Amino acid sequence: MSSKRSKEITASELRHSFVLFILLFAFWVILSGHLDLKHLSIGFVSAVVITIITRPLMHMSSTSEPQKTYFAFDFPYFRYIAYWPWLLWQIVKANIEIALVILNPNLPINPQIITFRKKMSNPHAHVVLANSITLTPGTVTVDVKDDLYLVHALTDSAAKGLVPEDGEAEMLTKVSSVFGEECARTGSEVSA
């Protein structure tokens, strides 16, 4: 392993450990609700110990670039948080759509399996994309093999929303821009 690359990994790991520690400690403080020295010090020690012992579990190797390793809590936090309001709005919109479909006496559904490819280097980006697809009603991620997505869509409009005839779906573009992936390398394929 070259010294340059190990330095990069260390920086990523430091950010990861710091954020994980802050999250764990904040979680402890909120759940305990006590701000005295005894409770805070117990929380501090447990957060540090958990951060250290979970370190080997938090490596994620990239599927498309095997030489790269990512840490679970090292991702663009602010852009990820900025992505949430958009996702929430999509969820509400699509939920109303599905509720109307279910309440419709004719049950206008057309279930289908759609597949598409999305190349992304960071495994975290794949997790976020698959999770977003499942959260948006009308589509469930059935399987992800490397960069091939297998999605079950309930209606035609849900399938079209994810795999439009021209270009890329808005959600895919958003997720890849959150994680700073190159959009030029991606290409979506449609098959029935």
Place this chain on the structure above:
Amino acid sequence: MAIVAIIFLLGGFFFTFVAALGVIRLPDFYSRLHASGKCETLGMVLSFLGLAIYEGFTLTALKLFFIVIFIFIANPTGTHILSRAAYRSGIKPWTRKGE
């Protein structure tokens, strides 16, 4: 505040009801997952947000908000695992053509 909380709770009840109805009405395993996995997520989230709003800005409201975040992460994951297990064990999705 109470009125906003009631609106959120009623929205939550509505979506949970739709989820239950969808499980009964939809034809196969995969499409039932759509109803139970997602409409229910929004239903529960709306209910918990309603309770948090009713509670006001307190520690309890913050804890309820944490439950909301966990539901948002855990529910799609569970749905995905169920659908993948069904797909791997060879359940064929229901389609209009093969009715």
